[in-house]
């Protein structure tokens with residue numbers, strides 16, 4: 118059984134990435150099977166609850182106010198609208214709703230209260246709730262946890278070295294601080310990045326070094342391919358080759374064996390064969406819906422057809438993302454709704470009954 122390591126070096130990860138493809142795939146698929154059901158893929162729906170007008174300057178993002186893109190900006194969505202969208206997502210097989218707001222950071226006040234209400238509302242639908250709202254304080258993370266938030270997304274985007282070439286309005290260290298603040302609550306962490314932004318292979322490996330060095334490691338790591346949008350500084354960058362995506366997914370699976378690896382933006386450019394290779398290489402989550410915040414994504418029916426073709430099943434909500442700590446848990450991959458999982462999250466040292474208490478709160 119492969120072990121969780123926090124001391125990977127850039128050179129080691131680059132060596133994995135550069136292995137002959139068949140060896141890389143075989144190794145990744147073997148590790149994937151040791152830790153996950155290879156026929157189950159988690160489906161999340163990403164919902165933009167506040168679109169555009171962001172003060173940050175992320176070079177890939179059409180929501181940055183300073184770039185001239187043709188996205189439609191929207192104020193914070195009403196809770197009733199979010200609920201309707203979540204119900205639709207659930208009916209089409211999603212187990213998680215991820216709500217994204219184009220903010221630099223969360224500000225306490227009526228808008229944050231409205232987001233907390235959205236979290237409570239989706240939680241009552243027996244779905245996992247994730248938010249990506251920008252930088253977060255420890256106290257705000259705790260309030261989101263109390264509302265029933267399951268995961269918080271905050272991507273590292275790229276390596277620490279390349280970060281300043283992509284974003285100047287905040288530092289890599291700020292990202293780590295928010296992840297640390299989330300870790301002080303009972304909310305799981307979703308953090309990954311984007312390839313195809315002009316970075317070197319060292320930067321792809323460097324991002325994985327940073328993610329693997331986190332303790333605990335993120336429960337979820339999205340791997341995005343840049344979707345170049347007109348009006349952004351990265352508009353002219355050529356799409357990343359499918360082989361790069363496959364290699365990146367496989368490498369991520371090998372160095373983060375217990376994590377859920379999310380095949381995220383860029384799927385519209387990928388054939389079903391390409392996506393199938395990513396699933397084989399260890400991707401076990403996708404985002405569903407015809408939009409990923411503002412960029413195009415395959416529609417839900419297309420994805421369900423692909424699942425049927427490949428014999429994949431959507432994962433139920435509140436399924437383990439970590440290594441079982443009891444035989445009983447190992448025998449039961451899927452936890453029926455309302456029942457308490459029997460494992461601890463990676464790196465968490467809290468007692469088992471405490472975990473169950475916390476998870477029960479999440480599943481109420």
Ligand code: SF4
Pocket residue numbers: 171172173174175178179180181218219220221251
């Ligand atoms: S990625 Fe997020 S923080 Fe960066 S500009 Fe876009 S919405 Fe703002």
